[in-house]
Amino acid sequence: MAPSAVLQKPGVIKDPVIAALFSTKDPEVRYQDLREIGHGSFGAVYFAYDKENEQTVAIKKMNFSGKQATEKWNDILKEVSFLNTVVHRHIVDYKACFLKETTCWLVMEYCIGSAADIVDVLRKGMREVEIAAICSQTLDALRYLHSLKRIHRDIKAGNILLSDQAIVKLADFGSASLVDPAQTFIGTPFFMAPEVILAMDEGHYSDRADIWSLGITCIELAERRPPLFSMNAMSALYHIAQNDPPTLSPIDDASEQPEWSREFVEFIDKCLRKPAEERMSAEECFRHPFIQKPRPSDTIQELIQRTKNMVLELDNFQYKKMRKLMYLDETEGKDGSESNGGGPAHDDLDFHGNEPHSIGRAGDSASSRSASLTSFRSMQSSGGGGGPAGLLVSTNLTGAMDNVHGTRLRSRNMSRGAFENEMKGVKTHLNRVKDARQNDFEEKLQVELDEEVVRYRRQQLNNLHALEERLDDEEVNVQERQMDTRHGLLSKQHEMTRELEMQHLNELHSMKKRHLETQHEAESASQNEYTTRQQEELRKKHAMQSRQQPRELKIQEAQIRKQYRQVVKTQTRQFKLYLTQMIQVVPKDEQKELTSRLKQDQMQKVALLASQYESQIKKMVQDKTVKLESWQEDEQRILSEKLEKELEELLVYQKKQKATLEEQIQKERTTLEERINARRALLEQKILEEREQMAEMRRLKKEQIRDRHSQERHRLENQFVRTGSTSRSSGGATNSSSIQMAM
Structure with a gap:
């Protein structure tokens, strides 16, 4: 505070x-x-x-x-x-x-100036890398201010200064707020955030208002003017508060400046979000890819140097313009004074002063004017009496001679008639001398003019020939570039066609392999299903046989047990008869003991008999079971061997199919590569032939141009020879006649 x-x-x-x-x-x-x-x-x-x-x-x-x-x-x-x-x-x-x-x-x-000054001097927007460099250092200052809970509130290109050491300096804190949030309506209208405009009605705003102004400043640096600059301030404020945020305008001429990058457009979009809470903070802006993208370390230094060079060019242009205006003013003043005073000084000033600074008329060329100027200066410096000055000298000489002859005639005391006749003769003689000298001067001037014309026409012809050769070279170079472009396109087409063909062949081979694998999987699944079904049927058959066997065994066991009971009944009757006989034989006191002993023997015999029958039944069941299991095992073994053999045959067949497919794939790949190589060889041969044809065409064109130029030079020299001899002969005749008349 x-x-x-x-x-x-x-x-x-x-x-x-x-x-x-x-x-x-x-x-x-x-x-x-x-x-x-x-x-x-x-x-x-x-x-x-x-x-x-x-x-x-x-x-x-x-x-x-x-x-x-x-x-x-x-x-x-x-x-x-x-x-x-x-x-x-x-x-x-x-x-x-x-x-x-x-x-x-x-x-x-x-500081040497602001970012707005640089844009005005360059008369065009900055490049992205320069905007990023300036924004990076500006954001560093904003991060510091926002960390102190202060708001600048007037961020714009005019308040972003640059020092001579290429350091960006944030300036003009007259509108800054010492508290955050703030509520004051203040700032530059075109750069004010919507919440600043509506602050008096809707409450406070935060440091995100500076981020909005920074986004508008980026557009100003890119397009030289902020959005809505053509409106008045009140209309701009209403537009900012009510309408959508501004965006970068598209590039009209992509040849002069590339399109805006995605990072730059995204950076401005995130800075110009209308809800303040959706905008980036200064820290987030500083870490944005547009700001952090690598760039040369001397970006700002190069921008400052470019601006200084532009200012220097403008200063030189203004200086030259002022010098020209001052010279024209001086020339007009001298022309006015000489027109009043008269005399030869006017001709000399017009000759030496006006010509080097005059603006060429229609039909004149700079080379002809400079060459003529050189020849005229050489004539004047040699004392040949050329130009208006020479004519003036001859006129003054004639007047002087008139005065001399008149003085001589008057000194002879001649009559007036004789004096007038003599004066007429003298004047006639003087006129002849003047005409002869004037003819000599005109002849000399004509000769030098002819020489100047010859030099000029030779120079023009040489310039024309050089221009034709350059245009022809440029035309051939354009054709070569077009040919190289066409060759590049053909090579690229060949490579793309090769890639497509190889891709198509690989996909076809992959599809064939997948089809064969699917077929093999289906065959293997069918074989496994068949094996499982055969084993299941055999198992069911064995189970049925196993279920049928106990019934037969039970019948036989019942027969044996029936036989066992009959034997036990027979032995029981026999035992009873034997016991009755023995009781009758032995004394009465021994009968009880005998009966007990005989019963015990009888029980042992019955138990022994029962065990014999049980062992017989068990042996019978065991024999039957062993016979059944051995038969089932044999049948199971035979079936397993059969199934394994079938599976081995299937695997061998599948392996053979895979080998056949691999051989076919390799053959098709080799065929395709041979076809591609042959096409590439034809293309290279065609390119080589076209290059040789282009080189031959260039050579023939140069030879034709050299021959034509040689013929044109020869014709021009012949024309000069004919014209020169004619003019010399006519000049010689005129000269001799003038001399005879003067004599």
Whole structure:
């Protein structure tokens, strides 16, 4: 925040904090050679030399008198306080501040100009790489300001300065806000963000307003003018607030400037989002690909040097133009004075003065004028009496001779009639001498004029021949370039055709391989399905046989058990009969013991018999089962061998098919490569033949042109010889007759 103070009037400082911002010394003593380099509503900016520090500075003089003096004074305090608290490489350096009467002298580092000055001098927009370089350093300054919660609020090309060391400096903080967010309606209309325009009605705005102004500045640097520049300020403000954001205009002539890159268009689009929250921050802008894209380190230095060269050319042009105007003014003044005074000086001035600076008339050529000028100067310097000066000399000579002869005749005391006759004779003689000398002069002038014409026609013929040769070379070069372009297109077509044919063949081979693999997979699946089905049928058959076997075994087991029961019944009857007989034989006290012993024997016999029958049944079942399993195993083995053999045969067949396909593919590939190589050889042969034909055509054209030029030179020389002999003969006859008349 700027320090606040209660002032009785602007410029009267009571607060020591504010007083510390200003120096009490006289700035006119310290700074000299003040020259105005710019001005605006705030005041004027001067170039000056600081004697104390021995360096060049820029001084911004701001007057705070008159109407709205308090507001002006507060703006001065705000800007001085702002500059006094910010220090950054890309912000203009603050040197000192002075108060002199009602003017504030704000001293800052001197910069050679602004980005807007460069665009105006170059008369065209900057290149993308130059815009990116300037925006990169500007964003570095904006990142610093926004980190301090400050808003510049007047970003534009006119406030982006460049130092002689190619460093971008952000300047003009008179509109800056010391708080973020802000609400004041301030700034340059064409660069104001929509939320700044609507701030008085809809609330505050943030530092994203500077990002909008930066996007408009990019368009200004690219197109020389910001969007809506043709409108008045109020219409532009309404358009910005109500309509869609502006965009870059398309390039009209792509030969002079390439199309805008995708990164540049995207950068401006993200800077000019109408909702402020959708815009990039200064940090995001700085990290955008358009800003971070590699570029030469001397981009800004080269731009400054190019601008300096353009300024130098403009200064030289203006200097030459002023010199020409001054010379024309001087010439017109001399012409006027000589027309009043008369005399030969007018001819001499017109000859030596006007000719080198005259503008060529229609039908004249610079070479003819310069050659004629050289010949005339040589004639005049040799004392040959050429031109108007020579005629003037002969006329004066005639008058002098008249005076001499008249004096002689009067001294002889001749009569008036004789004197007049003698005077007539003398005048006749003098006229003859004058005519003879005039004829000599005209003949000499004609000879030199003929020589000048000969030189001129030779030079013109040589120029014409050189032009014809150059045009012919250019025509042949164009034909060669066209031929090279055609050959390049044919080679490219050949390569593209080759790639397409190879791609088509590869796709065809891939499709054949996929088809064969699919076929083999289907055959393998069918074989596996067949194997599974055969094994399943065999398993079902064996299961059915296994289910039928227990029934037969049970029948036989039932028969054996029936036989066993009959045997047990028979033995039981026999045992009972034997027991009855034995009881009758043995005494009564032994009968019980005998009965018990016999029963035990009987039970052992029955148990032994039962075990024999059980073992017989088990053996029978085991024999039957063993026979069934061995038969099933044999049948299973036979089926497995059969299936394995069929699978091996299928694999062999498939392998043979694969080998056949690979052989066919290799053969087709070889055939295609041979066809492509043959076509390439024919194309190269055709290209070689066309190049040889072009070289032969160039040679024949040069020979034809040389022959034709030689013939034209020969005809011209013959014409000169004929014309020269005729003129010399006619000149000789005229000369002899003139001499005889003079005698």
